[in-house]
Amino acid sequence: MTIDLTDTPAEAAFRASARDWLRAHVPSGLPSGDTREGFARHVEWEEELFAARWAVVSWPSEYGGREASLWEWLVFEEEYYAAGAPQRVTQNGIFLLAPTLFEFGNPEQQLLLPRMAAAEDLWCQGWSEPGAGSDLASITSRAERVDGGWRINGQKTWTTRGAFCTHLFGLFRTDPAERRHKGLTYLLVPLDTPGVTVRGFGRLDGDEGFAEVFFDDVFLPDDAVPGGVVLGGVGEGWRVAMATTGSERGLTLRSPGRFMAASWRLTDLARARAASARLRERVVRAWLGARAYELFTAWEVDGLLAGRSPGARSSLTKLHWSELDVALHETALELLGPDAERDDAWTRGFQFSLSGPIYAGTNEIQRNIVAERLLGLPRSG
Amino acid sequence: MTIDLTDTPAEAAFRASARDWLRAHVPSGLPSGDTREGFARHVEWEEELFAARWAVVSWPSEYGGREASLWEWLVFEEEYYAAGAPQRVTQNGIFLLAPTLFEFGNPEQQLLLPRMAAAEDLWCQGWSEPGAGSDLASITSRAERVDGGWRINGQKTWTTRGAFCTHLFGLFRTDPAERRHKGLTYLLVPLDTPGVTVRGFGRLDGDEGFAEVFFDDVFLPDDAVPGGVVLGGVGEGWRVAMATTGSERGLTLRSPGRFMAASWRLTDLARARAASARLRERVVRAWLGARAYELFTAWEVDGLLAGRSPGARSSLTKLHWSELDVALHETALELLGPDAERDDAWTRGFQFSLSGPIYAGTNEIQRNIVAERLLGLPRSG
Amino acid sequence: MRFALTDDQIALRDAVREVLADTCPPAAVREAWAGGPVDRVSVALVELGLPGMALPEKDGGLGLSDVDLVPVLTEVGYAAVPLPVAETAAVAVPLFAAAGVDINDALSGVGSAPGSALDRASYMQGPGGAWVAVRRAAGPVPWAGRASVVLDLTGSVAWMRPVGGAGVSTMDGSRAARVLDEAPGTVVTEDPELVALARDRADLATAAQLLGLGRRMLDLTVGYVRTRTQFGVPVGSFQAVKHHLADALLQLEFAEPVVYAAAWAVATGSVHRGRDVSAAAVLATDAARFVARQAIQCHGAIGYTVEYDLHLYAKRAWALAATCDLDAHLSRLARALELEEAP
Amino acid sequence: MRFALTDDQIALRDAVREVLADTCPPAAVREAWAGGPVDRVSVALVELGLPGMALPEKDGGLGLSDVDLVPVLTEVGYAAVPLPVAETAAVAVPLFAAAGVDINDALSGVGSAPGSALDRASYMQGPGGAWVAVRRAAGPVPWAGRASVVLDLTGSVAWMRPVGGAGVSTMDGSRAARVLDEAPGTVVTEDPELVALARDRADLATAAQLLGLGRRMLDLTVGYVRTRTQFGVPVGSFQAVKHHLADALLQLEFAEPVVYAAAWAVATGSVHRGRDVSAAAVLATDAARFVARQAIQCHGAIGYTVEYDLHLYAKRAWALAATCDLDAHLSRLARALELEEAP
Structure with a gap:
């Protein structure tokens, strides 16, 4: 362990390889991946990424990866977003479900991994319910054991891009x-199972990015997915779902490369708009936030590699990137002045940024976690 | 009722009269009133104010006042601080105790009022105890009924300028x-009563501005003050103490004139230091905060005159001025740059400002009050 | 000093509030987003006399001052009325009157104005068609799709321009913005003082609406967190939620008197007019943006959907805030405080 | 990429922490405020070799890099050591060495230096007297009352000046500031690059100490709110208190790696040195000020007294923050991001 912020020769080679490929292949002007048409275009991009083995660089070769180290993963993400490449519509699968599959899946279930990486199966998450948002443990959707499978009744909501996906993973009572x-x-639930109804609905930024999923006396056969529909044991859902939240997943949910690229776009905007001194300071601070995020993540990566679980520290990560994303976009809107009324990438990005402090555990809950688990303050109150 | 932000002829005359007198009499360069020597100098100033009937302008003539309206009181405060006049070391008496005496005191007790205004009696408050700060209702200092008076045991603390005062008012179980x-x-307790010990201690800004008051088997005779030592009835202390917090007192605790004068001093500092654009914005915002406070107070005054009790709205007042005072002084420190390490009026003012969000009910508690009583959110949590 | 609303001001505000509660519920704003008709609220507001409310009574107006307009426009903001009420009543009509422009002549000379047969008073009270969009900056003109004419205040000369052009998608779909066609306009006034006054009135009217929008968002949020439960208790019982909303109220409460003081400065031609309008613009813009942020956060995921009403008000607030040039206002304040030289 | 402390760095940090816990408890800082002796901590730190830690081992130093110094100076901040450890070890000694100035000659030439009989290595390890104050701006010089000499970095030429002069009251009484006498100095170096490097090192060392001070204030506050009760429960169980302190930790945690990256940039002579040092200075200053504010607020009245220890650390933090020229750092960052032209 030491501090050396330069690429190793291997990292430099990996970076060059990623950069060259991305330069040659990144599509421009894709419509939003949260519309039906845009989603299809994004799936094509995912197929192209997978074919070139850039879809899941940190995965084993046999699942389509490159066995990249966490450092190399960071390098890839940096290059990916610096190249202006599109958002990853497969991210709920590859960043949320996959770590759990790697840890708890049986060998047959793990065959889902390459299909997910290749965008053949498109996974959405089914955590939230109308009565269970921040308070996830109050889930009421029921799965009843019946002969050869499960009988499911209930409703999930806030399922990102659910209307365009093929499978859902989630918790059921x-x-x-x-x-x-x-x-x-x-x-693990294929969405074409009879009795499942998916209804898309609109997000603040205008895209049909959410869905409600209704389960109306659904019979889910045990073999609806290879290896069985139960991941990690009956009654073990909470432990299974939470096990990886404090691991790499906390780091990989939003990569620093994404915010660093956004902060550089913001400096471009500031130059184009001849920003006032007041707004230049805010641009500098947005860049500083992205830079701090990049360095903090690197710090955490070395901790992970040394065997320290980030645990509740992933709440720090989430607080930082979500607040940064809002501040960065608020600054963009001020730079745009009256043009901030237009419907464009920045204004949509601003509205999207407001979901950051809410989803994946509100920032109020993240602050409770930081205070209780990292600072040792007493619970409740 | 209407909106007219100019002085009436009567207000203009009152303003001119106050301004003329203050110009001619305001002392310059008094030492801090929170040191023993400075306190004595401030008492002289109070005597001079009282002699000229400027100590308590809103009080009845027979108690040394001028029967000034609330509008005239605002005018006086504006002129007082614009003239650079000293802090009021009598303020705990005239702003905290006096409204309660006017409402609950018997005629003999009300004879304490002119003595207080003339700085003959110097009153400090005895609310807080080592175990009862924000949670005032957990007071444990006991006064036991004995023949001809009360037997007091216990301890008060955070008694502002207690070491220099002659009397204490406070709550006892x-x-x-x-x-x-x-x-x-x-x-109501004369501090020279045998068994009372007052120990001054240092505040963050270095002044001996606080005191602890120990009551060691003190016998407080019923006639220790004229009209009796009980204000408003035995067992009625909480109601008596709270009755006036939501009235004028919420408005008069810190007058807008004080912050307006401070914000103008800040603009002087900014000019003297050739402030950067970044700091000019902060100076503008400090002035805006003072201006908003001035106008909000005027709004509340007309509400009071129309018979509406400000009630929990006094928590809005307290939140605003206390946060403004900190922001104003933080800006001053940035303007001072390396000189902010010096021990001077601005750096002391900064440290003093940090007590604003703590004393007289922490801002956390004020926000609870605003949320529960003004917005109707449910209690507890 | 006197600083309170008159009984008349309160009565008018309450009347407007009642009419808007009836004619401009969230569903009406939602319909306007979809390009649907806005006749019901338009007719109701014209019947109340709002378009010409700043005209003298002898000219068919209500004879209201800039101060009188604030509570009305706060209600217009509260309801997110999908019409350029503020632009028409607080900016265009007073400018036309001051410039000596006959309103019917003005409106009939360009674009889709509804003809010149009506006299001024009856025109302003006619059924719809009485609305004027105001252009403050290059780019799409908000409300052009709901107005008879565009008052162009982008330069030192005020122009009247036709509303023709292509509709364009903006953050607040109910504002019916258009990219105007290139077409000749007519001069309203070349007096830079009148144009500057009109701009200050536009900022003041925006500030008043932002106060109302802030109230609406706060009301919606308070209602939601009182009933929504998580972890077995109402969300509104958590201290973090309480403090977010207490801070939101704090900002609105301290911005409001500053907006009234600015209106008084405009109405009386105070030497502090510019300073006071900028103070109002800055504080109302900050407050509305802050409230929007807290409102969305305290709602959680539902506040983030277009099926729930909050977004109608948040997007109007963001759209109006975008028209507030904070740099310009802060500079004007800095000059007023003698921190900066005039440019 | 590698971004973690080495075992050696951790071992040194822990050793310094242990020595300071013993020799520099709050009582020692308090005594320094009163002008009392600081010999015990001074001797202990000299014995550890801290004054010369950046010198090569062949010259009697510890051969440490700028990166190695960060954890040490964080501990110095944590303990609010009442001596110019950072100024001496991280700024003056490296500059003397780079400028080819013999340290004994330098120190013996002016003021109250303890004679020139010692060789460099033994001088730096001698019992006290090895401390150097650094002047960054006009006005009183912090630490002059605890140092042998003042290194003056106010211009493009670095000077050595005598420490004689009158003591002056400052916010942090333990810093023993003086208004220097007018007296001739000697040139250390006229190389503006070396002077600029020394200034960056001073900012970096300040940032490292501010991190430690932030930790100390946070530790004190966490300890207090876990035990202090109000309304029958620990103060630390209130969500508002939790969130204040969570935000405090957040700021410290995200400033820390930025400070290490800046140290790496200084140590390696990176082209981004200026940018990275400014980033560290801005974030560490903001974080320490924010933590001080939250710490005082969460303590309530007791945090506001000089009898409690918190103020010792808050005042050191404010004093160090005052030496950080935020305008200059933000401008340097704006230039690095090509948002501004060089002046």
């Missing part, structure tokens, strides 16, 4: 006698 | 069987 975190099971 | 807000009595 399988033991109605248990309350809160107990009696939940992590299930 | 007179019915040990009752808990929380019940069984408290509002008592």
